[in-house]
Amino acid sequence: MQIERPRDLDELLAGLDSHPEATLLAGGTDLMVDVNLSHHRPETVVALRRVDDLATWDDGFIGAGVTYARMEAGPHPALAQLARTVGSPQIRATGTIGGNLGTASPAGDTLPFLAAVDAEVVVASRGDRRRLRWEDFLLGPKHTALRPGEVIVGVQLPERLPQRQAFAKIGVRQAMVIATVNCCVVRDEDGKTRIALGAVGPTVVRTPAAEELVSSQQQVSATMLDEFQRLVSDDVTPITDHRATERYRRHAAGVLARRTLERCLPR
Amino acid sequence: MSEVTVSRPPVRGGVGESVQRPDGIPKVTGRFEFLGDMHAEGMLWGATRRAWVPHARIERIDTTPALALPGVHAVLTQDDVPGHRYQGQALTDQPVLAEERVRYWGEAVAVVAADDPETARRAAEAVVVELEELEPLTDLELARDRGEVFRHIPVRRGDPDAHGEVVVEGTYVTATQDPAALGTEAGLAIPDGQGGVDLWGPTQWTHVDLTQLAACLALDPGQVRVQPCRIGGAFGSREDLSLQTHIAMLALRLDRPVKMVYDRTESFVGHVKRHAGLMHYRHEADRDGHLVRVDAQILLDGGPYQLTSQAVIANSTFFAVGPYRCDNVFVDGYALRTNNPPSGAMRGFGANQPCFAAEAQMDRLADELGLDPIELRLRNAITQGDRLATTGQLIEHPLPTDEVIRSVTAIPLPEPEDDDEPLHLPGGTGLTTPRDRVVRGIGYAVGLKNLEFSEGFDDFAEARVELTADGAVVHTAAIEVGQGMVTVIAQVVRSVLGMSRVEVAFDHTGQIGSAGSTSASRQTQMAGNAALEAATVVRDKALEAGGGDHLDDAGVWRGDTLVTSLAALTADGPIDHHVRYRHRPTDEPDADGQGELHVDFCVAAHRAVVDVDPDLGLVRVVEIAIGQDVGRAINPQQVHGQIEGGIAQGMGHAVMEEVVLDHGVIRNASFTDYLLPTTLDAPTVEAALVEQPSPWGPFGAKGMAELPTMSATPAVVAAIRAATSLPLTRAPVHPEDIVTGPHDAPE
Numbered sequence A: 001m002q003i004e005r006p007r008d009l010d011e012l013l014a015g016l017d018s019h020p021e022a023t024l025l026a027g028g029t030d031l032m033v034d035v036n037l038s039h040h041r042p043e044t045v046v047a048l049r050r051v052d053d054l055a056t057w058d059d060g061f062i063g064a065g066v067t068y069a070r071m072e073a074g075p076h077p078a079l080a081q082l083a084r085t086v087g088s089p090q091i092r093a094t095g096t097i098g099g100n101l102g103t104a105s106p107a108g109d110t111l112p113f114l115a116a117v118d119a120e121v122v123v124a125s126r127g128d129r130r131r132l133r134w135e136d137f138l139l140g141p142k143h144t145a146l147r148p149g150e151v152i153v154g155v156q157l158p159e160r161l162p163q164r165q166a167f168a169k170i171g172v173r174q175a176m177v178i179a180t181v182n183c184c185v186v187r188d189e190d191g192k193t194r195i196a197l198g199a200v201g202p203t204v205v206r207t208p209a210a211e212e213l214v215s216s217q218q219q220v221s222a223t224m225l226d227e228f229q230r231l232v233s234d235d236v237t238p239i240t241d242h243r244a245t246e247r248y249r250r251h252a253a254g255v256l257a258r259r260t261l262e263r264c265l266p267r
Numbered sequence B: 001m002s003e004v005t006v007s008r009p010p011v012r013g014g015v016g017e018s019v020q021r022p023d024g025i026p027k028v029t030g031r032f033e034f035l036g037d038m039h040a041e042g043m044l045w046g047a048t049r050r051a052w053v054p055h056a057r058i059e060r061i062d063t064t065p066a067l068a069l070p071g072v073h074a075v076l077t078q079d080d081v082p083g084h085r086y087q088g089q090a091l092t093d094q095p096v097l098a099e100e101r102v103r104y105w106g107e108a109v110a111v112v113a114a115d116d117p118e119t120a121r122r123a124a125e126a127v128v129v130e131l132e133e134l135e136p137l138t139d140l141e142l143a144r145d146r147g148e149v150f151r152h153i154p155v156r157r158g159d160p161d162a163h164g165e166v167v168v169e170g171t172y173v174t175a176t177q178d179p180a181a182l183g184t185e186a187g188l189a190i191p192d193g194q195g196g197v198d199l200w201g202p203t204q205w206t207h208v209d210l211t212q213l214a215a216c217l218a219l220d221p222g223q224v225r226v227q228p229c230r231i232g233g234a235f236g237s238r239e240d241l242s243l244q245t246h247i248a249m250l251a252l253r254l255d256r257p258v259k260m261v262y263d264r265t266e267s268f269v270g271h272v273k274r275h276a277g278l279m280h281y282r283h284e285a286d287r288d289g290h291l292v293r294v295d296a297q298i299l300l301d302g303g304p305y306q307l308t309s310q311a312v313i314a315n316s317t318f319f320a321v322g323p324y325r326c327d328n329v330f331v332d333g334y335a336l337r338t339n340n341p342p343s344g345a346m347r348g349f350g351a352n353q354p355c356f357a358a359e360a361q362m363d364r365l366a367d368e369l370g371l372d373p374i375e376l377r378l379r380n381a382i383t384q385g386d387r388l389a390t391t392g393q394l395i396e397h398p399l400p401t402d403e404v405i406r407s408v409t410a411i412p413l414p415e416p417e418d419d420d421e422p423l424h425l426p427g428g429t430g431l432t433t434p435r436d437r438v439v440r441g442i443g444y445a446v447g448l449k450n451l452e453f454s455e456g457f458d459d460f461a462e463a464r465v466e467l468t469a470d471g472a473v474v475h476t477a478a479i480e481v482g483q484g485m486v487t488v489i490a491q492v493v494r495s496v497l498g499m500s501r502v503e504v505a506f507d508h509t510g511q512i513g514s515a516g517s518t519s520a521s522r523q524t525q526m527a528g529n530a531a532l533e534a535a536t537v538v539r540d541k542a543l544e545a546g547g548g549d550h551l552d553d554a555g556v557w558r559g560d561t562l563v564t565s566l567a568a569l570t571a572d573g574p575i576d577h578h579v580r581y582r583h584r585p586t587d588e589p590d591a592d593g594q595g596e597l598h599v600d601f602c603v604a605a606h607r608a609v610v611d612v613d614p615d616l617g618l619v620r621v622v623e624i625a626i627g628q629d630v631g632r633a634i635n636p637q638q639v640h641g642q643i644e645g646g647i648a649q650g651m652g653h654a655v656m657e658e659v660v661l662d663h664g665v666i667r668n669a670s671f672t673d674y675l676l677p678t679t680l681d682a683p684t685v686e687a688a689l690v691e692q693p694s695p696w697g698p699f700g701a702k703g704m705a706e707l708p709t710m711s712a713t714p715a716v717v718a719a720i721r722a723a724t725s726l727p728l729t730r731a732p733v734h735p736e737d738i739v740t741g742p743h744d745a746p747e
């Protein structure tokens, strides 16, 4: 196994150019689990931690190397909330947003936030840089639009993010648990609402009908919340696995979305 | 006992003190050498080839591609077993490596030894195993109907025509629980150059390992030294062999040390689990709530091999009614053979499954009678002088059922919470649940279990106490699995000798006879009594030789004069004494399951307080209080440690811990998906110790460490029932069960 340790983005992209099949290593909290389970035997590993360009966080741009520990202390309430639910302190100290995107698990906890705010994923290769809408980047379970030789540089958030935003996640432990459903809601001052849910489909999903229902309203009535909950439940496409049944996930998605929205409404 | 003439302060580190464990600081600072950390010069690494199907015929095994890899030294299969081909305590049915058939998912088919772990792993993968898959048998009722029975125990006690006016019936299920010890299986075998072997492996009873190893390796028992070792948790799962025979075979074949360490997934298939249970119950009572009759059928899933299932089903059957009086009892207990993973010993050893069912029945009965569930239990509570409902055995020793119930109810209930701290709400950091959606529930359960081995087993423990100029050393083969026996034995001996300089030496099988298993809550009483008796003789010899009336670290004293120093006393050699301690004999059950089958019993009562989010089915266990029978707490801190750990394990099985099985395949063989409670899930624990001295335990002590687990599970589920008004007849309770119906519910 060969390990490369580039020190800046140029060196990284040059390295990837000559080893387009190389495996990228950020915090290793997904990758090493795979390696330990012998699912994955990388030949060439490119370690990203020394690449400072990836660790920048400038207002709307969050570098791929930003850890959950930093997100917890960051300015976006929903991002901080989701970061707090990830793993244990050790995982949060080393796991990154880029790694969460790279893994593209249907249950990845940053993904509902990125989808709800309509973030773009910035990827680069030698001599090229692309900005992909989140839904153009996340193509399926553990499947992204990343091409050989490309690296995720970071995510670009829209210029103005509503402060009314909230994240919630269901798991059977009080902490350190993979989501059986997770959810993020953001709501503008004028009522425009976006909602995204994870672990209820092959990738994170938005539920447009439910969004539309409440977006046109300054005041959201209880009847409307009931309808919102029903629309979310109807719109998601979960599966049954060893963690939860399809029926439960569908039900819970509605309840969770409603409660998360309620946290974004004026009291 | 010698007359005590001068009042002296009690010895430092004796009985009743919370003596600190010698391995405590090294363990929390990472300096403790666990089994998996061991190393021997020139050692090779072993790895195991497993078959990942629940049931198959083995068509062909070809080891040549593995042997062809550079760095591979040996590849062995069942054909290479030098001696007896079957292990397990009964030596009857578990092949050392799969033979002709694969009978459970992950069964070991071949083992390899290579220069390094990675080569060993690749070699194991390179072994060609051709299988013809067969239909697995995984349904308990089907197994019973097909006669796949390891043991059936009938209990027929009392009048078959007796009936009560009030009847409740129910069917209950407990899922498979994994012991999930943090240390995975690991071991080291070092050949002695003379055809024998020294073996370190995950064990709770070195001498029972020795019997199996010597038979399978075709060696004289004296040629195998099973060494005491440093184990990262057991909970029963180390009562059966895992990798020991495999590494010993490789080491002997190659004449080189061989080490093997299981990874987490392998560990899930490499050790025994708590039997899943399916139980039908019918309770009948009179209008005042006195039990008139109990009928029960208990099916336990033993997996493909017998292992300890015969003894586990005995506990399920004989503790089917719990700690209550009842004169007419009809139970059929079956341990069944399936293609699910092998089951065996786990904390509570078969008493937990019926406890879950019978305690739910008691709540139903209370409900039916309009009686408080505590009051119903008190009306039926068994105590000294009563007869055990199932076997009819007279309870000869103190059994404070009434007291443990009263003491747990006397603990004040936790205050209702009104804050919004996420960790105080169901769903925790997930921020799922607003305070106003929380419903609180309270539930109770009481557990009863035997101590030591039962049913006529010749149960003994050896210890030797040796007094030298440096103090006393207690030799024993009893295994310290982390439970703290090392302090308990030393404390007992200190109090007997009056000396604080006492250490425990863990001997290998060539140095001392068996201490029996570290299980069945037995070592405090068994190894403890052996050490107590040996120490008593050593003390008396020392007093006689030294011409005094008491002993301390300086030597023998007469009144307040030191008459003989320890050095002078032991100038001609150590004073020592060896004891083989036996508890009183027990009977085998007669054809109706009757007899004096048990030597003693222990009880505990739990009260669980839970907060439930009924819309999402999330549960937070707020607090568990326990009233625990301990006889006497030799080390109160360790008793509390066992209570807290045991409760975490019992509540884990109530709300999350389940080996998810799909036609014999484990779907969650990792800590990502086999969820254990973390410290953030563990409830606050309030414990009341009930100290009614045992007439025969050392200084009145009883074994106690299984009970905190047993009735914790039913108490938590009872509390969830109270919060949700749902029947909840299966443990663990998943969010689905509360909200949308269980996994197998029709859509």
Ligand SMILES: Cc1cc2nc3c(=O)[nH]c(=O)nc-3n(C[C@H](O)[C@H](O)[C@H](O)COP(=O)(O)OP(=O)(O)OC[C@H]3O[C@@H](n4cnc5c(N)ncnc54)[C@H](O)[C@@H]3O)c2cc1C
Pocket: A023, A024, A025, A026, A027, A028, A029, A030, A031, A032, A033, A048, A064, A065, A085, A086, A087, A088, A091, A094, A095, A096, A097, A098, A099, A100, A101, A102, A103, A107, A108, A109, A110, A146, A150, A151, A152, A153, A176, A177, A178, A179
């Ligand atoms: C105990 C434990 C608990 C966990 N809990 C959670 C949880 O609660 N929620 C959750 O969502 N996840 C959880 N995870 C999964 C994991 O921690 C997260 O997905 C994390 O974000 C991965 O980041 P990383 O930096 O460790 O990625 P790595 O493991 O280093 O990489 C993951 C994948 O992304 C690729 N990659 C990494 N960086 C880049 C980049 N810049 N460009 C392109 N590809 C890249 C890698 O090649 C690899 O394929 C947990 C993991 C563990 C071990």
